[in-house]
Amino acid sequence: MSETFVLPVGPQHPALKEPTSFRFKVDGEYIIDADLRLGYNHRGMEKGCEARTYVQDIYLLERVCGICSNAHMTCFAQGVERLMGIEPPPRGLFIRCLMGELERIHSHLLWLGVAGHEIGFDTFFMYTWRDREVVMDLLEMVSGNRVNYGMQTFGGVRRDLDGTQIKTLLEGIAALKARTPYYLNLGATEPTMVARIKGVGLLPKQKAIELNTAGPTARASGVDFDVRKDDPYAGFGDLIPFTIVTDDGCDVLARVVVRAKEMMASYDIMEFILKNLPAGEIRTKAPRRVPEGETVSRVEAQRGECIHYIRANGTDKPDRVKVRAPTLANWPATLYMLRGAFLADIPIIMAAIDPCLSCTDRMAVISDCRGNEKVWDWETLRQHGIDFHRRRGIRP
Amino acid sequence: MSLRLGAMLPEVFRHLFKRPATVLYPFERNTVPRGLRGRPVMDPDKCIGCRMCERDCPAEAIEIKQESEATMPDGKVKKRYSMTLYLDRCAHCAQCEEICPAKPDKAVKLNEYFEEAAFDRGALKIVYK
Incomplete structure (x- = not known):
C-alpha cells in the first residue's frame, strides 16, 4: 500500500529566486497533487498608481517587472493614449514595436539560459547569456539603459534612432540570427537535454484552452493565439507583417522550440522595421489631464498576454489601474502540468512558463x-x- | 533530426582559443554608449524655477528651493534656485531632463557617469547651487 505525504516547497527559493509557496502531495517520487499560495511579494503598485500622476505612473508601472518592463510601459501608454484620444505617429509606432521585439529576444535568451541551468546544463546557460549581452548592448545604445528602458511615453516614444544606430542594430540582429539556430538544433539533438525535457510537463491543447494559458506556454500546446495577430497594437496588423509560431509537442521541449522560433520571427520583424522606418516625428503632444473614461489595453509580452485596465476621472491621476501579468494566467496550467510529474522535474516545469512572481502578486484586503x-x-x-x-x- | 552525443563539444573546444567574453572590471572598462542615462546634473544659471522636474519626478528625488532674489539695474527681478538631488532614490528615468522647459539649453541634464555606489547614504545627497 502506498503512503502519501505533503511536501512544502518554498516560499524561499522554490527553484527560482522568487517567493511562492507550493504544497505537493507526493507518493514516493510522484506528485499526486499540487497547490499554490501566492501573495508573498505584494508591493502595492496598483494602489501607488492612484496617488501619482500619469507621467509618474508610467515609470512606476515600468518597474512592475524587470524583464517585461517595456511591455508594461507600452500597455499603460497605449491605454492612456486611447483615453486621451491621441495616436502616435508611424515612426513612433515602429520604434515602439522594435523595443518590444528587442526585449522579447533578451527575455527568450535569458529564459533559454535559465531552462538550461534548471536541468543542470550550465554550459548552455553560459552561451545563451553571453549572446544575450549582444541584445542588451543594443537596448542600452537605443534607450540609454540596460533594463527599464523608459522608451515609451504618451503619444509615442522618447528617443529617436539615427543612421549609425540603425546600422549597429542590423549588425547585432544579423549576429544573433546566425547564432539562434544553433540553440534550436542543440535543444533537439543533444541527447542529455532531450531526455531531460521531452515528455516533461505535458499540457494538451484542450487543457491549455480550458485553463486560459497565455504566451509561449499556450503556443507550445498548439494554441495559435498572439495579441500581435489577434488584437494588433502599435504598428502590428497593417504596417508590420507578422507570423505566429506554434508547436504541437505540448511539453517543455516544445516550449524551448517555440521560444527559439519566436526569436527567429522577431529578427524578421526587426529587420523589416529598420529597413522600412518611416520618416517624421516620433511623438505627438499629450495633455496632462486625462478625460473621464475607462479602457482595457493588451500587449503581447514575452511571457504572454499582458492586460492593463485604466479608469480615469478627469484629473491628472488615475482612478484605478489594474495589471494582469501573464504569469497569473499560466499558474493553473502549471499546477496541472505538475500533477503526475516526477519530484525532480518541479524546477524545469515551473521554469518552463517563465514565471515572474512579483509581477503577479496582488493583495488589497487583509483579513x-x-x-x-x-x-x-x-x-x-x-x-x-x-x-x-x-x-x-x-x-x- | 538524429540525436548526437556531445553536440556541444565542438563549440566548447572552439572557445578554448577565443578571448574571454567578460572584462576585468574595474581594471578594464567597456565604453558606455552615447546618451547613457547617468547622473542628473543641474545648472542653477539656467534654471527658471518652474519646478516641473520636482513635480514630475516619479521617485520624488528632486527638491527645488529659491536661494536668492535680486533686483537688477533694469528693474527685473532675478531669482536663483538650487536643486537637492537624492541620488539614492533616483530611478535615472530622465523625465527631469525631458520636461525641463528652460531655453535655449535645458537646466537639468543627465551625464554618462554610472558608478554611483557609495558606502554612506549621505554621499548620495547632492546639492546644486
Whole structure:
C-alpha cells in the first residue's frame, strides 16, 4: 500500500529566486497533487498608481517587472493614449514595436539560459547569456539603459534612432540570427537535454484552452493565439507583417522550440522595421489631464498576454489601474502540468512558463483569523513598510 | 533530426582559443554608449524655477528651493534656485531632463557617469547651487 505525504516547497527559493509557496502531495517520487499560495511579494503598485500622476505612473508601472518592463510601459501608454484620444505617429509606432521585439529576444535568451541551468546544463546557460549581452548592448545604445528602458511615453516614444544606430542594430540582429539556430538544433539533438525535457510537463491543447494559458506556454500546446495577430497594437496588423509560431509537442521541449522560433520571427520583424522606418516625428503632444473614461489595453509580452485596465476621472491621476501579468494566467496550467510529474522535474516545469512572481502578486484586503477585514490605504501601507524594516534594525 | 552525443563539444573546444567574453572590471572598462542615462546634473544659471522636474519626478528625488532674489539695474527681478538631488532614490528615468522647459539649453541634464555606489547614504545627497 502506498503512503502519501505533503511536501512544502518554498516560499524561499522554490527553484527560482522568487517567493511562492507550493504544497505537493507526493507518493514516493510522484506528485499526486499540487497547490499554490501566492501573495508573498505584494508591493502595492496598483494602489501607488492612484496617488501619482500619469507621467509618474508610467515609470512606476515600468518597474512592475524587470524583464517585461517595456511591455508594461507600452500597455499603460497605449491605454492612456486611447483615453486621451491621441495616436502616435508611424515612426513612433515602429520604434515602439522594435523595443518590444528587442526585449522579447533578451527575455527568450535569458529564459533559454535559465531552462538550461534548471536541468543542470550550465554550459548552455553560459552561451545563451553571453549572446544575450549582444541584445542588451543594443537596448542600452537605443534607450540609454540596460533594463527599464523608459522608451515609451504618451503619444509615442522618447528617443529617436539615427543612421549609425540603425546600422549597429542590423549588425547585432544579423549576429544573433546566425547564432539562434544553433540553440534550436542543440535543444533537439543533444541527447542529455532531450531526455531531460521531452515528455516533461505535458499540457494538451484542450487543457491549455480550458485553463486560459497565455504566451509561449499556450503556443507550445498548439494554441495559435498572439495579441500581435489577434488584437494588433502599435504598428502590428497593417504596417508590420507578422507570423505566429506554434508547436504541437505540448511539453517543455516544445516550449524551448517555440521560444527559439519566436526569436527567429522577431529578427524578421526587426529587420523589416529598420529597413522600412518611416520618416517624421516620433511623438505627438499629450495633455496632462486625462478625460473621464475607462479602457482595457493588451500587449503581447514575452511571457504572454499582458492586460492593463485604466479608469480615469478627469484629473491628472488615475482612478484605478489594474495589471494582469501573464504569469497569473499560466499558474493553473502549471499546477496541472505538475500533477503526475516526477519530484525532480518541479524546477524545469515551473521554469518552463517563465514565471515572474512579483509581477503577479496582488493583495488589497487583509483579513485576520477572526474574519475582520481591513482595507489598507497607501499611507498606512507605506508606514507599515517603514516600521517593518525599522523593527529589524534597517534604517529607512 | 538524429540525436548526437556531445553536440556541444565542438563549440566548447572552439572557445578554448577565443578571448574571454567578460572584462576585468574595474581594471578594464567597456565604453558606455552615447546618451547613457547617468547622473542628473543641474545648472542653477539656467534654471527658471518652474519646478516641473520636482513635480514630475516619479521617485520624488528632486527638491527645488529659491536661494536668492535680486533686483537688477533694469528693474527685473532675478531669482536663483538650487536643486537637492537624492541620488539614492533616483530611478535615472530622465523625465527631469525631458520636461525641463528652460531655453535655449535645458537646466537639468543627465551625464554618462554610472558608478554611483557609495558606502554612506549621505554621499548620495547632492546639492546644486
